[in-house]
Amino acid sequence: MALKDAFGLAFSGATEAGFTPYSQAVRELQCFIGDPVGSVDHAIAENPGFVMAHVFKGYLFGLATERDATAVARACHEAALPLAATAREEAHVSALGHLAGGRWHEAARILEGIAIDAPLDAVALQVGHQIDFFTGNARMLRDRIARALPSWQNDMPGYHAMLGMQAFGLEEMGEYALAEKLGRTAVEIEPRDGWAQHAVAHVMEMQSRQRDGIAWMRADPEAWTKESFLQVHNWWHLALFHYDLGETDQVLALYDGPIYGAPSTMALNMVDASAILWRLYLGGVDVGNRWTALAANWPKVGAGNYAFNDAHAMMAFVGAGLDAPARTLLDAQREAMHGTDDNAAFTRDVGHPLTRAIKAFGEGKYTEVVRLIRPIRAIAHRFGGSHAQRDVIDLTLIEAALRAGDGALARTLTAERSMARPDSPLSALFLRRASDLSEN
Known part of the structure; x- marks a missing residue:
């Protein structure tokens, strides 16, 4: 008989020692x-036939x-396939297989069905929510959780995570x-919930509430940094607030400290490192040799695997002045576009x-930058990330228009940004530069 958890869900192959x-x-x-990888490995060691333990590990890697x-992730899927499973667990195994095969949208659809039947x-x-993030599906980021939330009570374990994802x-x-x-x-329920902490930071970023954001992130950093594998991303959010205020020294101090002071080879951390340095690069800030160490780590991730990562790898190669890996990356993307997985479309x-x-x-080809970016702005969500992360696309386009001397486009783009972010010092700076361009 399958073990059941506090929610009444059955877990095949599990004993208390593994569960x-x-x-x-x-x-x-x-x-x-x-x-969590170490914890689930312990579960598998205790119960090799515990199907959801194999699936969960696969999700982490996928x-x-x-x-x-x-x-x-593919190996975890293979291990899970022959194991005894309920219909719900079989659906999870299927979702993992699609995720490991790069079929993100199909995995998300199966997980949606699971949550409809078992909210x-x-x-x-959570895995569905993360896939919605990686595929840029804003509506499902909200609605996947909204559908389930009425079934949750505030005294249930993990309720804070539901609220954080909904946020x-x-x-x-x-x-x-x-x-x-x-x-x-x-x-308030769980001070160590890094995703909820980051959700509030996102609100303040989008509303250009830089001082509120700095206060929010600095109020209790111990809570959201202790043993947190999301802490680099949350430090990045703090750096964004300082960046918008023009506080370059603070941005570089955060980069040299918690963001990339200890160079990471994790793609998610390198994305944040590239993203903050590129913003400084756009502003003409000399970041010294910081690009070099970052660029050296990007090839370890593997180009052409996830388009969002590729764009950030290119930032590092450009910043470091490395043409060979840049060309290799573009070649890998050309090959990826012939694939059958979702990344081909991304x-x-x-x-x-x-x-x-x-x-x-x-390369200083600013008119070319404008030509390439303008058609993709409205569909940029298709390759994943958040509004805050994809803002780098708009920043690159605005800077290119200004440097190309395209006064009409620069005025248009800066007016647009000022409407969306009226309280942003960076918006005001762009407006002044566009105005100066049109007067000259």
């Missing part, structure tokens, strides 16, 4: 803390957006007031033209 570390792994992922990690399946909800989805849909309220409530629709535009910017 306890599995539950710990789930909690660690919900807070983005600790070592969501890493790295080639070597994807190979581990208390926290793993289905992020609301923010991505522009529903800022409720997003902030739910995000703050989640952090790359074709957005990733490849954007990556070419970043290279063109480094």
Whole structure:
């Protein structure tokens, strides 16, 4: 007879000895803390036939957006396939197979079905939410959780994570007031919930509330950094607030400290490092040799695996002045576009033209940058990330228009940005530069 958890969900092949570390792994992922891989490995060691332990491990690696990690996800899927499973668990195995095969949208659809039938399946909800993020599906970021939330009670384990995910989805849909309220409530329930912490930071970023954002992030950094594998991304959010205020020294101090002071080879961390340095690069800030160490790590991720990563790798290659890996990256993207997985479309629709535009910017071909970016702005969500992350596309386009001397386009783009972010010092700076351009 299958073991049942506190929500009444059955877990085939599990005993208490295996289920306890599995539950710990789930909690660690919900807070983005600790070592969920180590915890779920313990569960598998205790119960080799525990199908959801294999699936959960596969999800962890499948969501890493790295080639070597994807190979581990495929191995986990193979291990799970022959094991005894309920219909719900079989659906999870299928979802993992699609994720490991690069079929992100199909995995998301299967997880959606699981959560419709079992709204208390926290793993289905969180993994689906993460896939919605990686595929840029803002509506499902909100609605996947909204559908399940009525089934949750505030005394249930993991309730904070539901609120934190709902907060992020609301923010991505522009529903800022409720997003902030739910995000703050989640952090009050569980101060170590890094995703909820980051959801509130996103609200403040989109509303250009830089001082509020700095205060929010600096109020209790111990809570959201302790043993957190999301901490680099949250430090990045703090750096964004300082960047918008023009506080370059603070941005560089954060880069040299918690963002990339200890160079990471994790793609998600390198994305943040590239993204903040590129913003400084656009502003003409000399960042010294910081690009060099970052660029050296990017090839380890593997080009052409996830288009969003590729664009950020190109930023590092351009910043470091490395033409050979830049050309290798573009070749890998051309090959990826012939694939049958979802990344073929991510790359074709957005990733490849954007990556070419970043290279063109480094070569001073600003008119070419404009030509490449303008058609993809409205569909950029298709290759993943958040509004805050994809803002780098607009920043690159505005800077290219200014440097190309295209006064009409520069005025148009800066007026647009000022409407969206009226309280942003950076918006005001762009407006002044566009005005100066038109007067000369």
